[in-house]
Amino acid sequence: MARILLITGGARSGKSTFAEDRAAAYAPPWAYLATAEARDTEMTARIRLHQTRRGPDWHTHEDGTALVETLRRTEDGFGVRLVDCLTLWLSRLMEEDADIAAETGVLCDYLRGTKTPVILVGNEVGLGIVPANALARAFRDEAGRLNQAVAAVADEVVFMVAGLPMTVKPA
Numbered sequence: 001m002a003r004i005l006l007i008t009g010g011a012r013s014g015k016s017t018f019a020e021d022r023a024a025a026y027a028p029p030w031a032y033l034a035t036a037e038a039r040d041t042e043m044t045a046r047i048r049l050h051q052t053r054r055g056p057d058w059h060t061h062e063d064g065t066a067l068v069e070t071l072r073r074t075e076d077g078f079g080v081r082l083v084d085c086l087t088l089w090l091s092r093l094m095e096e097d098a099d100i101a102a103e104t105g106v107l108c109d110y111l112r113g114t115k116t117p118v119i120l121v122g123n124e125v126g127l128g129i130v131p132a133n134a135l136a137r138a139f140r141d142e143a144g145r146l147n148q149a150v151a152a153v154a155d156e157v158v159f160m161v162a163g164l165p166m167t168v169k170p171a
């Protein structure tokens with residue numbers, strides 16, 4: 001089994017369900033590192049759906065942009081940690097005007113040295129048309145760079161299409 005697994009794909013491609021299924025191959029308990037923030041009723045419903053799908057062996061950590069700190073804190077005591085999702089983490093970092101390259105570097109440095117497996121979920125946002133505004137283009141570009149950096153350190157990369165996994169980088 002991969003120590004670091006990146007699962008990417010489009011919206012509603014089956015990434016999260018696939019990630020949870022892969023996590024189940026590890027001994028519980030499992031840590032779920034949630035990066036979403038419920039800012040409206042639609043996102044609240046999405047978060048509830050994810051929570052309902054998970055059982056009592058999952059321990060949820062919602063620490064905003066403090067992803068690496070949460071990964072460090074959950075290094076021991078869990079069979080696997082699942083980060084869902086990198087793209088929402090990125091959007092929150094951009095809202096805070098964080099140094100995205102530095103944050104990405106810190107994350108990748110951590111992943112290189114971790115002993116406890118990590119599954120990371122992120123959206124592939126660069127397959128569509130070029131966005132019409134500068135912020136959307138910057139987000140697309142940063143998401144692409146983040147995915148490339150994490151994929152480089154990952155032991156395995158899976159691209160989800162219509163609920164089907166396509167192995168991009170075999171374990």
